[in-house]
Amino acid sequence: DTGVSQNPRHKITKRGQNVTFRCDPISEHNRLYWYRQTLGQGPEFLTYFQNEAQLEKSRLLSDRFSAERPKGSFSTLEIQRTEQGDSAMYLCASRPGGETQYFGPGTRLLVL
Amino acid sequence: QKEVEQDPGPLSVPEGAIVSLNCTYSNSAFQYFMWYRQYSRKGPELLMYTYSSGNKEDGRFTAQVDKSSKYISLFIRDSQPSDSATYLCAMFAGSGGSNYKLTFGKGTLLTVNP
Numbered sequence: 001d002t003g004v005s006q007n008p009r010h011k012i013t014k015r016g017q018n019v020t021f022r023c024d025p026i027s028e029h030n031r032l033y034w035y036r037q038t039l040g041q042g043p044e045f046l047t048y049f050q051n052e053a054q055l056e057k058s059r060l061l062s063d064r065f066s067a068e069r070p071k072g073s074f075s076t077l078e079i080q081r082t083e084q085g086d087s088a089m090y091l092c093a094s095r096p097g098g099e100t101q102y103f104g105p106g107t108r109l110l111v112l
Numbered sequence: 113q114k115e116v117e118q119d120p121g122p123l124s125v126p127e128g129a130i131v132s133l134n135c136t137y138s139n140s141a142f143q144y145f146m147w148y149r150q151y152s153r154k155g156p157e158l159l160m161y162t163y164s165s166g167n168k169e170d171g172r173f174t175a176q177v178d179k180s181s182k183y184i185s186l187f188i189r190d191s192q193p194s195d196s197a198t199y200l201c202a203m204f205a206g207s208g209g210s211n212y213k214l215t216f217g218k219g220t221l222l223t224v225n226p
Contacts, residue, residue, distance in 0.1 A: 042216030103155035
């Protein structure tokens with residue numbers, strides 16, 4: 001499968017715990033995005049990487065959130081001190097030089 | 113007011129019906145328009161992508177853009193039960209440092225009944 005992959009697919013955690021999600025983009029896609037989707041809403045942009053550089057962060061990305069793409073390939077999104085409001089689907093998308101973004105299956109987070 | 117407005121439905125139609133899905137937007141900078149299909153608990157899948165005003169057809173799907181009215185539509189002909197999903201409109205500016213980040217509508221939940 002050469003699509004975008006995300007792990008884990010599901011995560012249940014207790015409030016206050018830290019969680020980390022991983023995204024593996026399509027090979028040779030140097031642009032990578034993270035979005036968050038809550039129930040009944042469309043995805044909302046969180047952050048954007050071009051190669052290893054994080055070029056844009058949304059105001060939605062509070063200081064409890066950090067994203068990295070250390071070698072310009074896979075990316076991680078960490079949430080520290082999780083809150084119930086962090087419960088959502090976290091989507092990763094990658095893009096080659098053109099305009100089209102290809103989405104992964106998402107990681108569904110539930111904070112109890 | 114949100115930048116992109118989309119009626120969330122739900123929309124229920126019989127098999128074979130023509131479906132019309134719509135979005136309006138307020139940001140004149142949006143130049144690229146997309147429709148994604150999202151099955152339950154899955155990631156969005158790109159259906160159609162348009163840039164200019166007018167119509168673009170792909171099989172049973174037609175995307176329509178009217179930049180003067182800031183209005184986009186997706187038509188599905190001969191709808192099938194397998195078309196049952198949430199349809200998301202999305203758009204981006206494509207210039208001025210937008211980084212091509214997508215702004216989505218809420219999505220419209222469509223059910224096609226056999």
